[in-house]
Amino acid sequence: MELVGTTRQRLITATNESFRHRGYHGTSVQAVVEAAEATVGSLYHFFPGGKSELAEATVQETGAAYGDLFSVFLAETASAEEAVRAFFHGAADALVESDFIDLCPIGTVAREVASEDERLRTAAADVFGQWVDKLVAPLVAVGIDAETARDRATAVICLLEGAFVLARTSRDAGVLRTTGSFAAAMIAEAVREASARRV
Amino acid sequence: MELVGTTRQRLITATNESFRHRGYHGTSVQAVVEAAEATVGSLYHFFPGGKSELAEATVQETGAAYGDLFSVFLAETASAEEAVRAFFHGAADALVESDFIDLCPIGTVAREVASEDERLRTAAADVFGQWVDKLVAPLVAVGIDAETARDRATAVICLLEGAFVLARTSRDAGVLRTTGSFAAAMIAEAVREASARRV
């Protein structure tokens, strides 16, 4: 693991890494502290709320990083359709390289604690909301109405999150590639319909 | 909770229930035993492999139950498209009724342990495979080629699994309904294409 950045950053990186392997309840603060080459004292200094607060920060920062990554794909490709396809394919590559580690610990953590840790649940919900918003923007920009754009974008995130589950479980990254094609096609279709309506 | 059936069945029911709230690592054998009104002795009698073996049986039996449920929808509706739509809508209702409990603990458990418990991972992968097979069958029956049928069926399961994550996280069952419409439309489109090719 990369031991870079401030103590706070290393703690978050180590937490994220552990979440990807074992989820929230499978992650111990002791193990996080060791992996981050920090101490429990430091952890409770930065995160007085303990494990839950550390998890919240990890979800928020990891979620934002994913959002930024999608923005990069949007900027580097010609359309939302292409960006979506590239994102799914990039995810497939990353999955294989990482030996099928969990690509979205946020989804895992959210499912584990949604019934019992409201702050952590809303943190995860906010992340998913931001991702949807990120994808809605370029769709609305090409003339798709707001509601349709939101439904399609949500479906793409569902497809992505579901493909993460199946791919990790079956150790088959191909799911992400075929699913990515559907997601891209779904976006392309919405764009076509919108431009046809404008004519 | 329903305290019915043999001790073994009650243990599995209680385990499933706890998985839906807290996942695998958040579930303790003691809590399971209490909820099932059994004892640790009984648990280790039926599941000598302990928690892991109990989880494996729970994943298998719960997975099969979901598969059977989909078969019922298939039998009671006129087409795979309708069955898919009905399944998603039924899930949305169940989610609200259950106060947004995890609708698919299998996905959660798989993500938590896929890197560390190979038997449990394959048990979950088998379940997802069976679900895909269940949906592939009626598609092939109406003339869709095997590969297309498999890709579409897989996408539907991804959509379902992803919608579970988002719906539970954001406490919004609407995601399951709109996503279900996309899933059904995707199936309907494949059916149309297949019949057009036959003409």
Place this chain on the structure above:
DNA sequence: GTCTATACCGAGATAGAC
């Protein structure tokens, strides 16, 4: 801001009577 020591609890699992 970092460290160690420790309090306190609950985990999974086993033994052996019944």
Place this chain on the structure above:
DNA sequence: GTCTATCTCGGTATAGAC
């Protein structure tokens, strides 16, 4: 097949020196 008692370990969190 069921029960209780118990073993051993690791969990989160805190206290207080530095």
